[in-house]
Amino acid sequence: MHKLTDIKKGLYQTACRLIGEKLDRNRSTLSELKESAGSETKSSAGDKHETGRAMVHLEQEKAVKQMANNQALQNVLDKIDVTLSTPMVSIGSLVITDKVHFFISVPLGKLNFDGQDYFLVSLTSPFAKSFVGKQRGERVFFNGQEYLIEEIL
Template sequence: MTITKKEVYSALHALLQEKQKAIEANIDQLKQSAAEDTKSSAGDKYETGREMVRQEIDKAVMMQQEYQVQMDQLNGIDPEERHEKVRVGSFVVTDRAAMFIAVGFGKIEVNGQVVFVISPQAPLARLMMNKAAGASLTFNGTPQQLVHVS
């Protein structure tokens, strides 16, 4: 693995910021759409449309809050800190995949390499906790060896 924890952290930080900006723009657009909607002679149709827009705004606000929680959790991690054993904020490379234990974000690409960003509460992360490079574990019937922890 030729990428560093700092590179993974920076890439994830940038992706979360992009998602936050996109959600903010979507909320603004939905609010503008709701404000421009004028009542027509088909009153029920208007009310249904407004309700749908309101529900979309509510969903977007919830997503915005979730991204903010993830950003807050990420900001609590020091990408310069070295870890001997797996814990929150560790960059872990096994013989099967690279993972950053931070937030439940999913698969990202960093310098052309796939990294799975997983929550510390994820079953695989829980299995890896407090293990050092060289340790073995079995997840979903598949053995894995920790190659690198930082």
């Protein structure tokens, strides 16, 4: 069980690092776009000026949306206590099945940790929803596949 606890903590820390890096890139992009908007105002004239400003504005809106999405993911991670272990699958559970290993947290896809593939999935994903409330030893059917829950941490 100790090894699974370490894996769960490692997956959580990796998710936090990846989301943190995305937020840093979002901040950097917004800062660059702010500078770009300022230089568009100073250097351009006429229609070219308006087109340039509009393009920068669209990019800013896109970056703000991405940042809000990443901040929402960070908020989900902030609510997870990796030291908790419940007998039923829920947010923050590391679930080991006979076919796949996954951590219900944020949707970051497949990560290799300690030589094993783990999937980081959102609680709202159809896959995770099919496991919520299930216990060790139960079988879950999803997309024509049967999964035996071997361990929950």
